[in-house]
Amino acid sequence: MKIGFIGLGVMGRPMALHLQRAGHELLVWSRRPAAADGLPAISCATPAELGRRCAVVFTMVTSSADVAALALGADGLSEGMAPGSVLIDCSTIAPDTARQIAAQLAAKGIAVLDAPVSGGAQGAIDATLAIMVGGDAGVLEKVRPLLECLGQRIVHVGPNGAGQVAKACNQMIMVAAIEAVAEAMRLAATSGVDCAKVKQALAGGSAASRVLEVMGERMVRRDFSAGVEARLHHKDFGLVLEAARASGVAMPLTAAVGQQLNALMAQDWGRDDTASLLRVLETR
Numbered sequence: 180m181k182i183g184f185i186g187l188g189v190m191g192r193p194m195a196l197h198l199q200r201a202g203h204e205l206l207v208w209s210r211r212p213a214a215a216d217g218l219p220a221i222s223c224a225t226p227a228e229l230g231r232r233c234a235v236v237f238t239m240v241t242s243s244a245d246v247a248a249l250a251l252g253a254d255g256l257s258e259g260m261a262p263g264s265v266l267i268d269c270s271t272i273a274p275d276t277a278r279q280i281a282a283q284l285a286a287k288g289i290a291v292l293d294a295p296v297s298g299g300a301q302g303a304i305d306a307t308l309a310i311m312v313g314g315d316a317g318v319l320e321k322v323r324p325l326l327e328c329l330g331q332r333i334v335h336v337g338p339n340g341a342g343q344v345a346k347a348c349n350q351m352i353m354v355a356a357i358e359a360v361a362e363a364m365r366l367a368a369t370s371g372v373d374c375a376k377v378k379q380a381l382a383g384g385s386a387a388s389r390v391l392e393v394m395g396e397r398m399v400r401r402d403f404s405a406g407v408e409a410r411l412h413h414k415d416f417g418l419v420l421e422a423a424r425a426s427g428v429a430m431p432l433t434a435a436v437g438q439q440l441n442a443l444m445a446q447d448w449g450r451d452d453t454a455s456l457l458r459v460l461e462t463r
Contacts, residue, residue, distance in 0.1 A: 181206060182325070183229040185249055186239030186270070187214040189407075190296070190303040194239060194269070194329050195220070197306050201328045206232055230259030235322060239269045242414065243276040250280045250291075262288025265322055269310075271295045271411075273418050274340035274347070277313065281339035290318040293339060295346035296330065297353075299407050307331050311349070313342030347422060350415040351433050354453065356390040358436045361457040364398045375399045397454040409456075410449030413440040 182203045184195040195218065199205040205220040208229045215222050223229040226249050230236055236256055238249055246268055250256050256266060266289060268277065274293075281291040292314035302308045308330035312319050319326075319335050326333050336345045363386075367377040378395040381387065397403070416437045423430045439459055446462065448455040 180204070180235060180325075181233045183207070183223075183233035183236035184220075184239070185209070185226060185229065185236070187218070188239065189300045191237075191239035191269075192218070193300075193303045193306075194237070194308075197328045198237075198325065201325075203325075225254040225259075226256045227254045227259035230256040230264070231261070233260075233264070235265045235267065235325060236260065237267045237269060241270065241411070243272040243418075246270050246272050247276060247280060251283055257284055257287060257289065260284075260287075260289045263290075265290045265292065265318060267292045267294050267322060267325075269294050269296050271346050271350070271415055271418070272343060274313075274343040274422065277343045278340040281314065290315060291339060292318060292322070293342040294326065295342055297346065297349050298330070301406070303329075309349075310334070311336050311342040311345035313337055313339050313344075344422075347415070347419045350412065351419055351430070351436075353390060354412050354416065354440070355432055355436050356388060357394050357453050358439055358456050360391055360395050361398060361454070361460055364395065364457055365460040394454050397452060398457045403448070403451045403455050403458065405450060405452045407453065408450050409440070409443055409453040412453050413444050413449065416440055 180203050182198050183206045185208050187195060187207060187209055195205060199219055206223055206229055207215050207218060207220045208223045208226050209215050238246055240246060266284060277293040284291050292312055294310050294312045296308040296310050298308040306329055309332045310326050310330040312335050316335050336342050364374050367374045378399055381391055419433060420437055439456055442459045443455055
């Protein structure tokens, strides 16, 4: 197939390469042409041109506004994609935005799946991402072989927007766990106890988790270089808290973690790893 890809960042680039290595012809568009350097891909002048030339287009960008502009804006995908083609958005955006984009493209006969991913840069490199899909189940089955190039767990959550709701739930749990690990490491350190030994002990008990393993190790080694930039989790929590406000859902723990992320951003650590939540505690 001719596959289009927009969003050649830390996660998008390896994802695009997996599709190309699976035998598909890869076409790309990038706001920064240098992002496509070295890719075995055909570059297009606009998203509309990309859409005209591809049966399926993936997007993997930062914000709701970015996805809406790519899909619906001037020279956007909707101006090029043909009826029967499919847009798969792997970005993390607001569920309402995902629904609005899907509705507008459906009027042109273009199917949309919101398919946000979890697993970080390493998951993208290893093709082990978890993919949470909202949209028509039949469309998902049509493109499932493409998603299987990218991840190991592909779950149809429900209609358009449902994938983004699942991703919001994922971020709530994961970042709250990072904050819990940071607080545990801070308590150990201020109590004069070896943080590495505490982490080792916890890993054998009910507190064991992937977050403790990865983020706890980062905190022990004080390695705050970005795995996933903290600013992206800060953005995600903004989406979660807005959804909670609109729904009237009480989320006190999420609100508290959101304030810690605000404090992290105020320290200008947004491009460092979210393990920097430990440093936020140390400044107080």
